[in-house]
Amino acid sequence: MLVTREPTRREIPDEEGQWIDICKLSLSQMKAARKAATIDSASIAKAFGPELVKALKDDDSGSKKLKKLNRALQYEENQFDTEVLLTAGIVEWSYNADWSEAPICDLLDERTGIWIKNEIIDLNRPPSEEEEKNS
Numbered sequence: 526m527l528v529t530r531e532p533t534r535r536e537i538p539d540e541e542g543q544w545i546d547i548c549k550l551s552l553s554q555m556k557a558a559r560k561a562a563t564i565d566s567a568s569i570a571k572a573f574g575p576e577l578v579k580a581l582k583d584d585d586s587g588s589k590k591l592k593k594l595n596r597a598l599q600y601e602e603n604q605f606d607t608e609v610l611l612t613a614g615i616v617e618w619s620y621n622a623d624w625s626e627a628p629i630c631d632l633l634d635e636r637t638g639i640w641i642k643n644e645i646i647d648l649n650r651p652p653s654e655e656e657e658k659n660s
Contacts, residue, residue, distance in 0.1 A: 528552075532616040535644050537637065546616040547645050554613040555649060561606030600650045607642050614645035 532546035550558075611629045618624075622632050630638055652660070 530616060533648060535641075537619075538640065540637075543619045545618040545641060545644075547614045547641070547648055548616050550610070550613050550645070550649050554609075555605075558605040558609040558613070561609045562604055600646055602639070602643055602646065605642065605646060607638055610642050610645050611638065614648075615641065 528549050528551045530548045532548050534544050534546050537543040537545060608628060608630050611633075612624075615624065615629065620632075624632055633641070
């Protein structure tokens, strides 16, 4: 599917009259958001040590479980960098603030930023096998 920057409006919960327009992201934008999150996660993985990774790779069932887990987690919130997603995915908003002046995450509280991040992820998530069967 060709990606257009056709906006989708979402009403911001608990903020009457406030809205945000978000759009689908391109493959390269999603990849950049994943890469930025992976770089942040690399230091966490180092804490587990090479023994865990080696054990999972050496065990066939562990490798299969790892692949299955990876597919399941592909669109989880922690797989994407918030700043990258919000910068690429927000087209417009009703707030009286220009996000070109400062990093977008500096302008939002955590709750709203995470909510917007999840809305962008959901908009970009491909349909599940079951959803495709029902359509």
